[in-house]
Every structure is written in C-alpha cells, then in structure tokens.
Amino acid sequence: MADERLIVALDFHTFDDVKNLVDALGSGVNFYKVGMELFYSVGAPVVEWLKSQDKKIFLDLKLHDIPNTVSGGLCSLMNLGADILNVHASGGFTMMKTAAEALQKESAARGIARPKLIAITVLTSINQSEWCGALKISEQVVAFAKSAKAAGLDGVVASPQEAKLIREACGEKFLIVTPGIRPAGADINDQQRISTPTAALANGATHLVIGRPIRAAKNPREAAEKILAEMRGV
Ligand code: C5P
Numbered sequence: 001m002a003d004e005r006l007i008v009a010l011d012f013h014t015f016d017d018v019k020n021l022v023d024a025l026g027s028g029v030n031f032y033k034v035g036m037e038l039f040y041s042v043g044a045p046v047v048e049w050l051k052s053q054d055k056k057i058f059l060d061l062k063l064h065d066i067p068n069t070v071s072g073g074l075c076s077l078m079n080l081g082a083d084i085l086n087v088h089a090s091g092g093f094t095m096m097k098t099a100a101e102a103l104q105k106e107s108a109a110r111g112i113a114r115p116k117l118i119a120i121t122v123l124t125s126i127n128q129s130e131w132c133g134a135l136k137i138s139e140q141v142v143a144f145a146k147s148a149k150a151a152g153l154d155g156v157v158a159s160p161q162e163a164k165l166i167r168e169a170c171g172e173k174f175l176i177v178t179p180g181i182r183p184a185g186a187d188i189n190d191q192q193r194i195s196t197p198t199a200a201l202a203n204g205a206t207h208l209v210i211g212r213p214i215r216a217a218k219n220p221r222e223a224a225e226k227i228l229a230e231m232r233g234v
Contacts (some may be wrong), residue, residue: 007177021214068098086117209227
C-alpha cells in the first residue's frame with residue numbers, strides 16, 4: 001500500500017516524461033501533482049491518464065481571481081476528477097468561501113465526490129529579505145490558514161517551516177501540504193524555506209510535495225523509496 005502522504009510533482013512538459021516517471025515509480029507512489037508546466041502543455045489528457053492508472057491527483061493551478069471567476073474555473077476543473085484543487089489565500093476570504101460553496105453545491109448536484117480545496121499561503125520561495133508584507137511571513141501564513149479554515153477550505157499549502165504553527169492554529173484535521181522538501185544530503189541546494197521529510201511530518205504536515213529530488217535522481221525509484229523509508233519513521 002503506497003504512502004499517500006507523498007505527492008510527487010510532475011513538473012514536465014511532455015506526456016512521455018510523465019509516463020516514464022510514473023511507470024518507473026510503480027505502485028510505491030500513488031499521488032501526483034500536476035502543475036502549470038504540465039497542464040499548460042499537455043492539458044486534461046494527462047489527468048485522465050493518471051486517473052486510468054488509479055493515481056490520485058493534486059491539480060496545482062493556484063487560481064487567483066474574483067470570487068465568481070474562481071468558482072466557475074474550479075467547477076470546470078472538477079470535471080477532470082482531481083482529488084485536490086487550490087486557490088491563492090491572498091484572493092481573499094470571500095473568494096475562498098464562494099469557491100468552497102460552489103464546489104460543494106456543484107458536486108452535490110452532480111452526485112460526485114467533492115475534491116478537497118486548499119489555499120496557497122505564502123509561496124515557499126519567498127524569504128524574509130524579499131517579503132514586503134506588514135506581518136512577519138510566519139504570522140501572515142497563520143492568518144491565511146485561519147482565514148482558509150473559516151472560509152470552509154480543507155487545508156493549505158505552506159512551507160514545512162510553518163507547519164507547526166498552522167497545526168496549532170487550525171486543529172488536527174486541517175490538511176497541510178508542504179512543498180520545499182529536501183531529503184537530508186540532497187544535492188539540490190536552494191536556500192529557501194525548506195525542510196527534510198522527517199521534520200515536515202513531525203511539525204504536522206499531512207502531505208509532502210517532492211519533485212526534483214526524485215525526478216532528477218539517477219534512479220528515481222530508489223530515491224522515492226529512500227524518502228518513503230524516511231517517512232515511515234514518523
Ligand atoms: O523543488 P521541487 O522540485 O521538489 O518542487 C516540487 C513542487 O513544489 C514544485 O512544483 C513547486 O510548485 C513547489 N515548490 C515550492 N517551493 C519551493 C520549491 C518547490 O512551492 N521552494
């Protein structure tokens with residue numbers, strides 16, 4: 001049984017690359033992230049193919065617009081059958097609430113499972129030196145997370161370094177999806193707000209989004225297995 005706390009990011013622009021990686025990872029990985037790069041180049045067929053392989057999908061398109069437009073966009077995306085969709089929390093409480101309600105209403109009307117809806121807090125690539133908000137980044141992240149919860153969303157995307165504060169503020173059931181994960185000893189060296197899998201999970205992350213440490217490995221399956229073994233310890 002695959003550990004569905006691991007979501008592997010398919011940041012490719014060809015379908016063949018996707019098929020090669022998913023085949024290579026096999027039954028050990030069950031959850032994949034489809035983001036802008038892949039969706040804008042390959043589109044819906046890649047989501048349909050992943051579904052046909054019984055994989056779960058986090059469709060990471062980070063919607064950010066007025067409430068009516070975001071709600072309509074999410075209802076269109078719902079047709080694809082992704083398990084998680086997302087919006088930017090900076091789009092505001094009303095946008096998030098309207099979006100959550102629209103998904104609820106639309107899925108009930110169609111008799112299908114409602115996808116989870118989560119909110120991007122502050123991108124993990126932003127660090128304190130380029131941040132120009134009035135609050136500290138961590139304070140802003142928690143404020144966004146509380147707002148997302150109050151708006152009826154299922155969780156947030158946040159840096160693993162803020163997972164603990166979010167867990168404390170938003171309770172046990174709230175999803176905390178953390179990108180910016182680097183296994184100890186990884187040779188990809190970006191110095192942003194990142195953590196190891198063990199630290200992220202220990203701090204309350206429910207899902208780890210990992211891309212380059214697996215995709216760029218000489219043997220992606222071995223890299224994924226190593227990460228999964230590390231995760232089993234938490
Ligand atoms: O860096 P990596 O390849 O593991 O990234 C996987 C996904 O996590 C990317 O698709 C990106 O959207 C997100 N990411 C992030 N913040 C980072 C690094 C990656 O949000 N610092």
